[in-house]
Amino acid sequence: MGLSKLNSLYREVILDHSDHPHHKHALADSTSTITLKNPTCGDVINLDVKLDATDHIEDIGFTGDGCTISQSSASMMTDAVMGKSKEEALHMAKTFSDMVMGKEHPQADLDQLQDAAILSSIMQFPARIKCATLSWWALQRALMREEDQATKED
Amino acid sequence: MASNVTDFTQDFAILNQRVNDEPLTYLDNAATAQKPQQVIDALTHFYQHDNANVHRGVHTLAERATEQYEAARAKVQHFINAAEPAEVIFTKGATDGLNLVAGTYGEAHVQAGDEIVISIMEHHSNLIPWQQLALKKHATLKYIGLTADGELDLADAAQKITDKTKIVALTHASNVLGTITPLKQVAKLAHQHGAVIVGDGAQAAPHVKVDVQDLDVDFYAFSGHKMMGPTGIGALYGKRALLDATDPYQYGGEMIDFVNLYDSTWTELPWKFEAGTQNIAGAIGLGAAVDYLEAIGMDQVAAHEQHLVDYLLPKMLDLDYLEVYGPHNPAKHTGVIAFNIKGIHPHDVATALDMDGVAVRAGHHCAQPLMKKLHQVATARASFYLYNTQADADRLLNAIQEAKEFFSHGSVEAK
Numbered sequence: 001m002g003l004s005k006l007n008s009l010y011r012e013v014i015l016d017h018s019d020h021p022h023h024k025h026a027l028a029d030s031t032s033t034i035t036l037k038n039p040t041c042g043d044v045i046n047l048d049v050k051l052d053a054t055d056h057i058e059d060i061g062f063t064g065d066g067c068t069i070s071q072s073s074a075s076m077m078t079d080a081v082m083g084k085s086k087e088e089a090l091h092m093a094k095t096f097s098d099m100v101m102g103k104e105h106p107q108a109d110l111d112q113l114q115d116a117a118i119l120s121s122i123m124q125f126p127a128r129i130k131c132a133t134l135s136w137w138a139l140q141r142a143l144m145r146e147e148d149q150a151t152k153e154d
Numbered sequence: 155m156a157s158n159v160t161d162f163t164q165d166f167a168i169l170n171q172r173v174n175d176e177p178l179t180y181l182d183n184a185a186t187a188q189k190p191q192q193v194i195d196a197l198t199h200f201y202q203h204d205n206a207n208v209h210r211g212v213h214t215l216a217e218r219a220t221e222q223y224e225a226a227r228a229k230v231q232h233f234i235n236a237a238e239p240a241e242v243i244f245t246k247g248a249t250d251g252l253n254l255v256a257g258t259y260g261e262a263h264v265q266a267g268d269e270i271v272i273s274i275m276e277h278h279s280n281l282i283p284w285q286q287l288a289l290k291k292h293a294t295l296k297y298i299g300l301t302a303d304g305e306l307d308l309a310d311a312a313q314k315i316t317d318k319t320k321i322v323a324l325t326h327a328s329n330v331l332g333t334i335t336p337l338k339q340v341a342k343l344a345h346q347h348g349a350v351i352v353g354d355g356a357q358a359a360p361h362v363k364v365d366v367q368d369l370d371v372d373f374y375a376f377s378g379h380k381m382m383g384p385t386g387i388g389a390l391y392g393k394r395a396l397l398d399a400t401d402p403y404q405y406g407g408e409m410i411d412f413v414n415l416y417d418s419t420w421t422e423l424p425w426k427f428e429a430g431t432q433n434i435a436g437a438i439g440l441g442a443a444v445d446y447l448e449a450i451g452m453d454q455v456a457a458h459e460q461h462l463v464d465y466l467l468p469k470m471l472d473l474d475y476l477e478v479y480g481p482h483n484p485a486k487h488t489g490v491i492a493f494n495i496k497g498i499h500p501h502d503v504a505t506a507l508d509m510d511g512v513a514v515r516a517g518h519h520c521a522q523p524l525m526k527k528l529h530q531v532a533t534a535r536a537s538f539y540l541y542n543t544q545a546d547a548d549r550l551l552n553a554i555q556e557a558k559e560f561f562s563h564g565s566v567e568a569k
Contacts, residue, residue: 002176002509002510002556003506003509003510003556003557003560005174005509006505006506006509006560009505010502010560010561042517042518042522042525042531042532043501043531043532044531065531066499066501067499067500067501067502068498068499068502068561069501069502070501125505127505127508128501128505131501
């Protein structure tokens with residue numbers, strides 16, 4: 001087999017996001033901020049979210065270190081949730097978590113994920129699912145205002 | 155092959171398989187080693203024929219189980235050249251043994267203002283127990299640094315260890331840098347200042363001949379599973395005088411002498427430290443692993459791994475896109491080789507290697523302070539054992555090359 005299977009994981013759009021991540025910066029005026037670690041590899045994401053008066057995501061940004069999958073997933077996540085209401089964003093996070101675990105979802109839900117939907121291919125690489133979900137978990141935690149909680153070290 | 159280490163395909167069925175349609179190249183031995191059929195058979199035989207609890211039955215199976223359990227202890231004793239079997243305590247593994255020392259001897263002897271000295275290359279298992287003990291006791295934790303090429307800095311050790319030092323805890327072999335530390339010299343330094351020395355042998359005992367009397371270590375902990383034994387079993391060596399003077403770690407069955415309503419007395423070594431029913435089959439499996447290694451000879455094991463490092467390390471150093479950690483001199487490097495492909499995250503590298511059937515670790519290797527020192531979040535790590543071959547080294551090199559090309563082009567088909 002060799003590396004040909006890798007093509008399904010590292011699609012061009014994923015590599016683009018990883019090379020040129022969107023919204024990779026801290027926010028000076030965030031309403032919620034969170035730091036999460038991937039315990040298996042030490043990857044870190046700091047996520048800043050700014051909600052407006054109507055609980056819509058006015059701005060979002062992330063910083064941190066990570067692999068191609070975690071960086072591109074964070075970039076695609078920020079694209080997808082920008083401008084969305086808190087409830088919509090939480091629903092998208094659930095859709096994403098279910099998708100990478102192989103659960104069926106209405107096409108409309110998957111469309112809403114935009115580029116992020118392409119990460120459904122991660123299913124074939126179980127060891128990498130955590131890389132893809134890290135930023136979405138961070139989003140969930142930030143929106144639920146569990147500030148500055150970190151996952152446990154291994 | 156530079157030794158009588160020849161063909162292991164008979165003994166390690168697990169290695170004869172394809173992973174992702176490629177032949178498995180298992181290079182994650184620093185995490186855990188594969189088990190030879192002889193170890194698997196020893197476990198099966200025990201459960202099929204001799205299973206009983208030890209030290210407390212008068213029936214025949216209890217006799218057999220006890221005899222085999224204590225025979226395993228004697229094998230471990232000879233393996234590390236302890237003076238007597240009573241100095242070998244069965245544990246869950248190296249982590250358990252190190253926590254035992256910190257929780258008993260350390261708890262009793264470290265006071266406010268004392269010093270505990272460890273090194274910057276420690277695995278978390280030989281770091282956190284001492285860090286927490288120091289915090290609890292208001293003692294000072296000090297770190298011995300590294301030389302420029304990643305070896306333990308002996309001059310720094312001589313500075314850090316003082317008359318205030320009560321415990322020095324040092325790994326015998328780094329799980330990241332691939333170095334053997336000068337444990338014997340550091341033990342001497344510790345003793346000159348009246349401190350005890352604790353050796354972490356998790357990465358050394360499986361690969362080199364260990365002689366605890368020659369090293370003159372006071373305690374020495376290691377795991378069975380990294381030396382082809384089962385998981386959940388390990389051993390802690392301690393000098394008799396120290397173990398005798400130390401209170402038990404846990405209380406319960408097996409470790410008592412007399413139990414009264416309001417006080418109890420403890421049984422003799424080593425059972426004083428083995429409360430409750432132990433991992434009997436695991437100990438017997440560890441004994442079988444010792445038999446297996448000794449039949450080959452630890453000198454042969456070390457020579458074989460050195461031969462592989464002599465072949466592989468210069469080739470890795472020749473690749474300008476590769477960063478290799480630890481000493482660049484193969485003679486100073488064990489079969490643990492941590493590396494990064496520049497610009498590519500090690501997690502991505504490990505996935506690519508896995509597609510070529512090559513199993514390596516990627517991460518911080520439970521050595522976060524060392525990672526910070528190396529200015530790395532994580533690295534990939536290939537680690538070899540006696541069943542690995544030069545062909546495995548070639549497959550690793552080839553997989554590294556393919557991974558580099560894949561991530562440079564974004565695809566295996568050049569565009």
